[in-house]
Amino acid sequence: QPSRPLPPGPRGLPILGNLLQVPSSLLFLKLAEWAKEYGPIYSYSMAGQPIVVLNGVKEASDILDRCSALTSDRPRLIKLNQYLCRGLDFGIMPRNNTWRKHRRAAHEGLNIRVSKDYRPIQEEETRLLVEGLLLHPELDVVKHLHRQSSSLAWREIFGRESISLGGPDPSAPMEEIFRVLFLAMMPGGSFVDTFPFLNPLISRSKWIRQFYDETTTFFVNAFSEPQTETALRYFLVAMLLHPETASAARAQLDSVVGGRPPTFLDYDQLPQIEAMVKEVLRWRPPAPLGLPHCATEDIVYGDYLIPKGSIIFSNLWSIGRDPSVYPSGDAFKPSRFLTPSGSPIPPTANTHEDALAFGYGRRICVGKSVAMDTMWITVASLLWAFDFRPVMNEQGSEMLPDGEAFWDNGATVWPAKFGVRFIPRFEDLTERIKASVLE
Numbered sequence: 001q002p003s004r005p006l007p008p009g010p011r012g013l014p015i016l017g018n019l020l021q022v023p024s025s026l027l028f029l030k031l032a033e034w035a036k037e038y039g040p041i042y043s044y045s046m047a048g049q050p051i052v053v054l055n056g057v058k059e060a061s062d063i064l065d066r067c068s069a070l071t072s073d074r075p076r077l078i079k080l081n082q083y084l085c086r087g088l089d090f091g092i093m094p095r096n097n098t099w100r101k102h103r104r105a106a107h108e109g110l111n112i113r114v115s116k117d118y119r120p121i122q123e124e125e126t127r128l129l130v131e132g133l134l135l136h137p138e139l140d141v142v143k144h145l146h147r148q149s150s151s152l153a154w155r156e157i158f159g160r161e162s163i164s165l166g167g168p169d170p171s172a173p174m175e176e177i178f179r180v181l182f183l184a185m186m187p188g189g190s191f192v193d194t195f196p197f198l199n200p201l202i203s204r205s206k207w208i209r210q211f212y213d214e215t216t217t218f219f220v221n222a223f224s225e226p227q228t229e230t231a232l233r234y235f236l237v238a239m240l241l242h243p244e245t246a247s248a249a250r251a252q253l254d255s256v257v258g259g260r261p262p263t264f265l266d267y268d269q270l271p272q273i274e275a276m277v278k279e280v281l282r283w284r285p286p287a288p289l290g291l292p293h294c295a296t297e298d299i300v301y302g303d304y305l306i307p308k309g310s311i312i313f314s315n316l317w318s319i320g321r322d323p324s325v326y327p328s329g330d331a332f333k334p335s336r337f338l339t340p341s342g343s344p345i346p347p348t349a350n351t352h353e354d355a356l357a358f359g360y361g362r363r364i365c366v367g368k369s370v371a372m373d374t375m376w377i378t379v380a381s382l383l384w385a386f387d388f389r390p391v392m393n394e395q396g397s398e399m400l401p402d403g404e405a406f407w408d409n410g411a412t413v414w415p416a417k418f419g420v421r422f423i424p425r426f427e428d429l430t431e432r433i434k435a436s437v438l439e
């Protein structure tokens with residue numbers, strides 16, 4: 001029914017569309033602002049490329065889950081697929097047979113059943129994190145979290161040795177590459193994707209190709225380590241800004257595990273931790289716009305048409321604030337995921353309302369179970385081991401982080417730099433951790 005229009009959205013200019021209205025950084029803030037104005041589904045255009053933005057739980061599930069056969073492709077992403085990853089990174093490759101093979105292989109190694117095999121590694125790396133924070137409070141907290149996340153990815157994905165704090169970090173060269181990859185995933189983040197007709201010219205430029213050759217390497221890890229580390233940074237920001245929400249979780253930890261560190265065997269008895277993890281990921285999804293999908297056919301949705309070739313964004317930031325599912329969405333409230341008696345509320349049938357930060361459809365995060373487990377053991381262990389206090393300024397007053405300040409990293413968005421003091425909750429914390437290892 002070609003007469004139907006695209007979902008309405010901000011007015012743009014002829015030819016350029018909304019290109020000049022879209023900021024070059026923190027795109028999610030602009031798209032969230034437009035969501036307030038245009039509702040659960042709207043569209044805009046980047047130099048003729050239609051982009052449909054889904055901002056409601058229902059609209060995103062209808063289009064990306066229930067129509068997943070038509071919406072699980074990725075946009076062309078010329079810079080990433082052709083130059084940087086040479087068609088080898090299955091997270092961004094089109095939905096073709098190579099993607100299916102890679103996805104199947106990754107699923108075999110990361111699915112919900114197999115993910116439990118990584119739990120001993122996750123417990124060990126989290127103990128190392130707690131020890132590191134205790135012994136080296138002078139180091140930036142990001143360094144500690146980074147060591148843990150890189151070490152986990154290094155061991156789980158590549159089967160290598162643990163990375164030590166301050167020792168050689170074999171994952172270090174990936175950092176700059178992640179940034180280049182994540183920036184090029186977003187519309188407007190790559191010149192050749194905004195103006196694809198220039199591709200033949202660019203592909204002939206020796207100078208540009210040389211730069212790309214230097215940055216081509218490392219694939220699956222790009223999706224794993226930075227996302228989990230970012231989520232843990234937001235957890236700490238939430239604890240500094242909303243310390244009252246830690247009390248219920250600590251009370252439950254104290255009654256269930258007492259003086260020993262929590263382990264995965266305590267999972268079912270600690271629903272407060274599960275709720276805390278879900279709320280962190282809802283409140284501050286590490287990739288606030290998910291990753292772009294692409295429509296492989298024309299799709300009629302209600303009164304609108306999503307034309308074949310449209311880029312589709314699940315605006316996870318706004319979806320997690322959909323008032324029909326998450327009232328007072330800006331508030332940090334882990335209890336929203338618990339019944340009045342304190343048990344986890346199961347998501348409505350055929351939805352994954354309690355874990356939307358992992359995206360949708362056939363491209364849903366393949367590492368979701370591993371990531372949820374890493375988050376769970378880290379959040380439980382840090383809440384058990386430490387009280388969190390803001391750092392002090394030169395005048396001796398505490399400096400709270402700005403919860404609305406962000407650092408753009410393309411598809412992943414970090415909280416702006418912040419400091420935290422970890423105050424041990426037990427005088428003999430190191431001994432307790434060592435004793436738990438011996439047990």
Ligand code: HEM
Pocket residue numbers: 090091092103106110157220223224225227228231285286287290291292293314357358359360361362363364365366367368370371372
């Ligand atoms: C808190 C941690 C994590 C978050 C929030 C997260 C989030 C996401 C999101 C939003 C997507 C895009 C889904 C879509 O297109 O709709 C994605 C894709 C992906 N994630 Fe994760 N992720 C996390 C951890 C991990 C881990 C630990 C791994 C691997 C061990 C992983 C591997 C991948 C891969 C390979 C894809 C691409 C899948 C495809 O295109 O078929 N992620 N993730």
